[in-house]
Amino acid sequence: MKKQTPFDLYLLQPIRKFLDAKLLSSGLLLLATITALIWANSAYAASYFALWKTEVSFQIGNFVLSDTLGHWINDGLMVIFFFVIGLEIKREFMVGELSSFKKASLPMLAALGGMVVPAIFYIILNAGTDSISGWGIPMATDIAFALGALMLLGNRVPLALKVFLLALAVVDDLGAILVIAIFYTEQISTASLITAFVFLGISLVLNAMGVRRTWPYALLGLFLWLAFLQSGVHATIAGVLMAFTIPSRAKIGAEEFKNETYYLLEQFPEKEFQIMCTDENQYRTIEELKYLLNKINTPLQRLEHALQPVASYFIIPVFALANAGVNFTSSEANIDFLNPITLGIILGLVVGKQLGITLFSYLGVKAGIAFLPSGITFKHIYGVSCLAGIGFTMSLFITNLAFVNPVYIEEAKIGILSASLLSAIIGIITLSLTTDKECTDEKVCLMENTGNH
Structure with a gap:
């Protein structure tokens, strides 16, 4: 058996393991989406929509929380998903692809372009209408689907390009979280928000005191989520903020x-x-x-390792199953691709992502602010920008925050599904044409594409 070097053990293995996990996650996500669409258009369609409207209550004494199953998935289960995203963001800023300006500049500029330009496309088509609130929908990138599509090309894709897409998606997630927190917030309850920040402060104090057991943070996270649930700020933001308080430094070298x-x-x-x-x-x-x-x-690594499979293999597929179903024969499903909502989302995700990511990356490199990794060309960047148009999970999530009108929600879902499929096809074809040389040695491939000769 070939002896593993530190390079294999500490760099290639974690990256390979992470990408393999994302490939499996995207497969489960696709299966859940197809199941939702088939179920919603079958003879049992009524049971599909009735299931998510089932009332579910939790009661302790006089304290009662009651909502539909669909809302518990979106406001409850998804908190764990956002907590994992928060852990990933913190890790990337501390030791990953966003830990230095030189590393972070290109993916940050690319993500900025990939959020601003799609939103502009949508705003132009929906200006002056009550559907303008959906401007945040085409800003998102679904990392599981995007990386899954990229992995279909196997070793033809430089590992540095996969890392770039991962870093871009992390920044994109951060942008989406800020958009949700700032622009998709209901009327604020000051008392609940103050209570939430008290729990957040206690968690920061525990971190400063060197508390490394995870159960105190889990307990505080539960109280933080309950406070945010009553505050008017979307409850999933509690997961992200809690993640930022988790200890992330090793105590010994x-x-x-x-x-x-x-x-x-x-x-x-x-x-x-x-x-x-x-x-x-x-x-x-x-x-x-x-x-x-x-x-x-570190506690951050332990929690991320424990919760990543739960989020990837259970929570996200369940979310897709609950939210991706569109009955194409119902009165609410407007199969008109030229309506402002559907067209705005399709143009934003398909055209806006490509234009924004490629243009901002190009301008950043030309201005000397950002740097292309060795072996990566703008053809590669354009191919990734196509895959970034797979909005799906976060786009569906923002749809539920942006609209109350069921017709608007269905139109948005049709736009998201269509744009994500188009983006996947265009991205795979583009990258298959621009990455014609297969790299069979992962170590050489990574070193060539990160400039480590």
């Missing part, structure tokens, strides 16, 4: 960890056991090793 674990293992009593460890000295050493692992493994 690699050399200290190596030395201390080596010492403990050297002192480990050589006493064999059959069923379980009962020797007091052995057990004490095991506990000390666990303590060392907790010191080097």
Whole structure:
């Protein structure tokens, strides 16, 4: 067996594992979407729409929370998804592709263009109408679907390009979160908002005190979510803000960890056991090793590792199942691609994303603000900009915040589904034509495309 180098272990393996997870997530997301569409247009369509309108209540004494199943998915389950996004954003800014200006400048400029230009397209077509509130819908990029589409091209795509799309999508998520928090907020309850920030402050204090157990943050996160639920600010913002308070620094370095674990293992009593460890000295050493692992493994990493599969393989597919269903034969489904909402979303996601990402990237590089990774061309950037038009999850989420009128919601969904499909097809074709050289050695491919010769 080929011996793994530190390069393989600490760089290639995590990236490969993450991309494989996104590919599986996009597959489940696609399956849930197809299921929702088939169900919503079948003889059992009534049961599909009735299911999400089922009232679900939680009661403790006189305290009662009651809403439809669909709202609990959008305002409850999705909080965990936004919490994971918050953890990813914090990690990327601390140690990832957004940790320095040189690394962050290109994806940040690209994401800015990919949010501003699509919104402009939508605003132009919907100006002066009550559907103008949907301007945030075409700003989003669905990272699972976009990376899944990119992965279909296999090793033909430079790993640096996949990393660029990932960084762009993280910034795009941050932009979408800010849009939701600032522009899609109902009437504010000052008392509830103050209460929410008290819980947030307590979490920050725990972080400063060095508390690394995750259960206190989980408990505070629950209270924070309840406060936001009553505040008028969308409850999912609680997940993002809570993520920013989670400890993210290791308490010991690699050399200290190596030395201390080596010492403990050297002192480990050589006493064999059959069923379980009962020797007091052995057990004490095991506990000390666990303590060392907790010191080097941050709470942020532990939570992200535990919740990423839940968000990717359960929450997002359930969200798609609940929100992607459109009955094309109903009176609310207006199959008119030229209506302002549908056309605005399609032009925003398909044309606006391509124009905004490519143009802002080009201007940034020409101005010397941003830098193209070695081996990446503007043809590659354009191909990624096409895939960024797959809005889906976040676009559907913003649709539910932007509109109350069911006709508008259905028109928006048709625009999102159509634009996402078009963007995926155009992006895959474009990148298949611009990435004709297969890179079979991942290490060489990554080094060539990050300038590490």
